[in-house]
Amino acid sequence: xxxxxxxxxxxxxxxxxxxxxxxxxxxxxxxxxxxxxxxxxxxxxxxxxxxxxxxxxxxxxxxxxxxxxxxxxxxxxxxxxxxxxxxxxxxxxxxxxxxxxxxxxxxxxxxxxxxxxxxxxxxxxxxxxxxxxxxxxxxxxxxxxxxxxxxxxxxxxxxxxxxxxxxxxxxxxxxxxxxxxxxxxxxxxxxxxxxxxxxxxxxxxxxxxxxxxxxxxxxxxxxxxxxxxxxxxxxxxxxxxxxxxxxxxxxx
Amino acid sequence: xxxxxxxxxxxxxxxxxxxxxxxxxxxxxxxxxxxxxxxxxxxxxxxxxxxxxxxxxxxxxxxxxxxxxxxxxxxxxxxxxxxxxxxxxxxxxxxxxxxxxxxxxxxxxxxxxxxxxxxxxxxxxxxxxxxxxxxxxxxxxxxxxxxxxxxxxxxxxxxxxxxxxxxxxxxxxxxxxxxxxxxxxxxxxxxxxxxxxxxxxxxxxxxxxxxxxxxxxxxxxxxxxxxxxxxxxxxxxxxxxxxxxxxxxxxx
DNA sequence: CGCCCAGTTGAAACTTTTCAACTGTGGTGG
DNA sequence: CCACCACAGTTGAAAAGTTTCAACTGGGCG
Numbered sequence: 001x002x003x004x005x006x007x008x009x010x011x012x013x014x015x016x017x018x019x020x021x022x023x024x025x026x027x028x029x030x031x032x033x034x035x036x037x038x039x040x041x042x043x044x045x046x047x048x049x050x051x052x053x054x055x056x057x058x059x060x061x062x063x064x065x066x067x068x069x070x071x072x073x074x075x076x077x078x079x080x081x082x083x084x085x086x087x088x089x090x091x092x093x094x095x096x097x098x099x100x101x102x103x104x105x106x107x108x109x110x111x112x113x114x115x116x117x118x119x120x121x122x123x124x125x126x127x128x129x130x131x132x133x134x135x136x137x138x139x140x141x142x143x144x145x146x147x148x149x150x151x152x153x154x155x156x157x158x159x160x161x162x163x164x165x166x167x168x169x170x171x172x173x174x175x176x177x178x179x180x181x182x183x184x185x186x187x188x189x190x191x192x193x194x195x196x197x198x199x200x201x202x203x204x205x206x207x208x209x210x211x212x213x214x215x216x217x218x219x220x221x222x223x224x225x226x227x228x229x230x231x232x233x234x235x236x237x238x239x240x241x242x243x244x245x246x247x248x249x250x251x252x
Numbered sequence: 253x254x255x256x257x258x259x260x261x262x263x264x265x266x267x268x269x270x271x272x273x274x275x276x277x278x279x280x281x282x283x284x285x286x287x288x289x290x291x292x293x294x295x296x297x298x299x300x301x302x303x304x305x306x307x308x309x310x311x312x313x314x315x316x317x318x319x320x321x322x323x324x325x326x327x328x329x330x331x332x333x334x335x336x337x338x339x340x341x342x343x344x345x346x347x348x349x350x351x352x353x354x355x356x357x358x359x360x361x362x363x364x365x366x367x368x369x370x371x372x373x374x375x376x377x378x379x380x381x382x383x384x385x386x387x388x389x390x391x392x393x394x395x396x397x398x399x400x401x402x403x404x405x406x407x408x409x410x411x412x413x414x415x416x417x418x419x420x421x422x423x424x425x426x427x428x429x430x431x432x433x434x435x436x437x438x439x440x441x442x443x444x445x446x447x448x449x450x451x452x453x454x455x456x457x458x459x460x461x462x463x464x465x466x467x468x469x470x471x472x473x474x475x476x477x478x479x480x481x482x483x484x485x486x487x488x489x490x491x492x493x494x495x496x497x498x499x500x501x502x503x504x
Numbered sequence: 505c506g507c508c509c510a511g512t513t514g515a516a517a518c519t520t521t522t523c524a525a526c527t528g529t530g531g532t533g534g
Numbered sequence: 535c536c537a538c539c540a541c542a543g544t545t546g547a548a549a550a551g552t553t554t555c556a557a558c559t560g561g562g563c564g
Contacts, residue, residue, distance in 0.1 A: 088419060090504070098419040110415050113408035118415065148400035155407035156365035162411065163362050163370065166418040167340060167350040171465035174552070205511060213423035215553050220512055236511090236561075252342070426520070457543060467521055472544055488529075488543090 025081040025128070026103035030192045032157075033078035033106060033130055035150040039142060040132075050139050055131040056080075066107060066121040066129065073111040075131045076154075079103045082127020083202040086119040097210040100124075100203060102185075104192035109158050112151075124202040169212065172252065177212045178222045180251035182232065186241055198240040277333045277380070278355035282444045284409075285330035285358060285382055287402040291394060292384075302391050307383045308332075318359060318373040318381065325363040326387045328406075331355045334379020335454040338371040349462040352376075352455060354437075356444035361410050364403075376454040421464065424504065429464045430474045432503035434484065438493055450492040 028034055028042070036054075041047030043054040057080055060066060066077055069088060079101050086099040086107070098119055101107050111117045112134070137147060165184075169177055189199055201208070205223075209216040226232045231247055233240040241247060280286055280294070288306075293299035295306040309332055312318060318329055321340060331353050338351040338359070350371055353359050363369045364386070389399060417436075421429055441451055453460070457475075461468035478484045483499055485492040493499060 092504075096419060096423060098415065110408060110411040113405045114412055118412055144397050145400065148397065148404060151404055152400060152407065153365045155404065155411060156362060159362040159407060159411050159414065160366055160370055162414050162418065163350060166414065166421075167348060169418075170422050171348060171462070210423070216510090217512080217554080218552060220510095221552095224512070252344075468542090469522080469544080470520060472542095473520095476544070 024103070024194055026079070026192045026194065031078050031080070031104045031130075032154060033076070033132065035153065036132060036147065037130070039146050039150055040140060048141070050136070050141075053133050053136045053140055055133075057128050058131055060084075060123045060127045060129055062123050062125045062127075064123050066123070067117045069117060069120045071117050073108065073115050073117055074135045075133050076109055076112075077107040077121075077129045077131050079105050079107065080128040080130055083124045084121050084127065085124055085203055085207055086121050088119045095210075097203075097207050100185075100207075100211065102188050102192070103194060105188070106154060106158065109155055112155070124207075168252075174212075174214050174218050175222050175225070175250055176252055177214065178208075178219060178226070179231075179247045181208065181212060182239070182241060183244065183247050183251050186244070198238070201237050201239050276355070276446055278331070278444045278446065283330050283332070283356045283382075284406060285328070285384065287405065288384060288399060289382070291398050291402055292392060300393070302388070302393075305385050305388050305392050307385075309380050310383055312336075312375045312379045312381055314375050314377045314379075316375050318375070319369045321369060321372045323369050325360065325367050325369055327383045327385050328361055328364075329359040329373075329381045329383050331357050331359065332380040332382055335376045336373050336379065337376055337455060337459055338373050340371045347462075349455075349459050352437075352459075352463065354440050354444065355446060357440070358406060358410065361407055364407070376459075420504075426464075426466050426470050427474050427477070427502055428504055429466065430460075430471060430478070431483075431499045433460065433464060434491070434493060435496065435499050435503050438496070450490070453489050453491050 028037065031037075037043075037056075040049055040054050043049045043056060060082070066084065067075075081103055083103075084101040084107060085097050086101065087095050088098055089095045101121070107121055107129070108117060138144070140147070168180055172180065185201070186197075186199065189195060203211075205219050206216040209219040212219065223232070223234055226247075227234055229246075231241075231243045231250075233242055280289065283289075289295075289308075292301055292306050295301045295308065312334070318336065319327075333355055335355075336353040336359060337349050338353065339347050339349055341347040353373070359373055359381070360369060390396070392399075420432055424432065437453070438449075438451065441447060455463075457471050458468040461471040464471065475484070475486055478499075479486050481498075483493075483495045483502075485494055
């Protein structure tokens with residue numbers, strides 16, 4: 001190893017880390033829910049918005065579920081701080097991770113039409129969310145047009161990012177998927193102003209493996225290999241992307 | 253082979269086939285665009301709807317593109333008859349198939365937010381579409397609220413189906429993917445009332461392979477194996493699912 | 505301090521890809 | 535109408551990548 005000063009020594013880690021447990025919040029302006037919050041005047045007391053339509057900064061303990069798969073749809077959530085995973089359980093009882101949510105991102109949008117949540121969403125660490133009760137939106141007294149337009153924009157964005165992701169992941173090799181996952185993770189943090197150089201991966205290797213459709217051993221091996229190649233530095237859940245261009249090249 | 257009477261002999265095929273080139277149209281009531289067409293009175297002359305907002309049954313020749321990747325968003329399309337594929341081209345110039353569209357399904361929904369189409373969509377056979385010009389919708393004289401609600405429903409449905417698909421495909425083996433593809437294809441035809449027992453796969457093996465993230469040789473081998481196992485019967489592009497439960501079991 | 509479980513590592517089995525040759529089909533022109 | 539061509543599709547064999555099973559390591563938590 002030829003990294004003279006490691007940023008991972010435990011006494012400096014907390015200072016260097018930008019997404020540590022429960023620490024950093026996304027700014028409202030960078031949050032996906034902002035267009036809607038804006039239309040609802042952020043539920044400030046003077047806005048005259050009825051109680052319970054927009055609930056901000058609700059804390060969610062590590063391991064707690066936001067909702068269960070199959071439960072009737074009632075709210076869209078935005079992650080304010082922390083992280084969540086979305087898990088489905090198939091007919092045989094096996095569960096797979098279908099997504100992760102980081103600060104600023106929206107949870108539950110795909111349930112709008114079906115009327116039921118299609119996955120169980122669980123907090124990976126102590127987190128907080130803003131909750132918009134869709135079933136009470138008509139009581140808001142606000143013109144529906146603006147709200148609906150905002151929702152259309154949100155859904156459409158989600159749709160296009162999911163489409164892109166699907167296309168990327170399915171046809172790539174293990175190392176490509178892991179590289180794309182890391183680069184994407186860093187990018188998503190960066191996009192919301194949460195610093196991308198070094199971060200904590202709040203999910204387990206098995207969660208990553210399940211999400212990427214690989215065996216957890218394979219993910220582990222790829223992490224090790226990337227580290228040997230000087231592309232990343234890893235210490236437990238703390239991860240630092242050393243050679244972002246290199247990773248991007250692998251991700252394709 | 254022990255199939256005494258093959259339904260594939262060329263003289264009976266056209267009678268048996270339910271999705272042959274340019275033949276069968278989806279009924280409006282079974283089409284994904286119907287809620288919107290309904291809100292716009294199907295652009296009937298007496299509806300007073302300005303010209304060019306909703307154009308119905310526009311023919312599209314085999315190989316013609318509906319729109320190119322990157323082009324500004326202007327319309328949502330619904331397939332009336334035929335079939336389309338959606339293709340993206342990455343930085344290196346390699347192109348991959350990211351989706352197929354069958355009668356009754358919507359094309360272009362994910363471009364709404366970004367303002368640009370995210371893929372090139374091309375007709376796989378002589379087809380026809382209905383086109384809804386989103387950029388002229390405000391001239392329709394109709395209340396936006398109803399239209400927006402219909403769009404939200406469409407987007408949300410799309411989102412949930414794409415999510416489900418992504419989860420399925422990525423973590424499955426080759427045979428599982430192909431089985432799921434076949435079952436899904438039959439299901440989509442059936443859903444729109446287009447008969448599912450026997451059909452024409454309008455896309456090439458390479459298109460299927462690209463879509464499923466496999467080599468075309470692998471797809472070919474799997475088709476052959478399924479046929480040997482008595483799960484399907486194949487003659488060129490004509491395909492018949494013999495043992496649907498068996499395929500479903502493989503698809504997981 | 506030690507247990508427990510996530511994470512890592514190794515070796516063998518299996519799946520998929522790759523490269524290459526070959527076949528069959530549909531379309532075109534003689 | 536038939537022969538020929540081009541290309542999609544199929545098949546084979548070797549190489550590469552991934553999973554599986556099993557053993558081992560190390561860090562976090564009681």
